[in-house]
């Protein structure tokens with residue numbers, strides 16, 4: 001299920017240029033979920049094409065895979081104004097689209113706080129849960145969920161960068177199974 005091109009289910013429709021749909025392999029069992037489109041994503045209509053996307057692409061490449069091997073998406077499909085975090089109401093409005101992307105997955109990777117808040121209901125520090133495998137329920141089906149840092153949180157921090165590298169190594173091992 002994808003949003004109608006004129007989707008007005010939440011207020012994020014007001015400032016968007018493009019609805020940003022998932023990128024990568026829709027049949028991949030591994031799905032990376034980020035926060036929300038930023039300026040570049042909004043303009044191009046593809047997720048993770050800005051600075052965070054370059055970091056993510058580099059880490060995936062270093063681990064031996066690329067975006068064609070996984071599916072990359074966001075909690076909400078339209079850019080929040082001034083790149084603020086999406087609200088709980090906006091994430092709830094967009095959640096049916098996200099659920100339809102995730103329902104066949106074998107592993108979902110939550111990139112950062114918003115993805116973990118939306119999918120896990122977790123509000124605490126990422127350091128407490130990063131790279132600790134857990135489970136989420138999507139449409140009544142249990143799916144493994146791996147929380148980790150958003151690429152933007154790794155730019156000036158060696159420790160978070162090392163954790164995200166570790167996540168990508170886990171994804172690479174999963175892809176070989």
Ligand code: SF4
Pocket residue numbers: 003007008009010011012013019076077078090093094
């Ligand atoms: S963020 Fe999702 S629910 Fe809100 S307008 Fe965009 S597509 Fe619709």
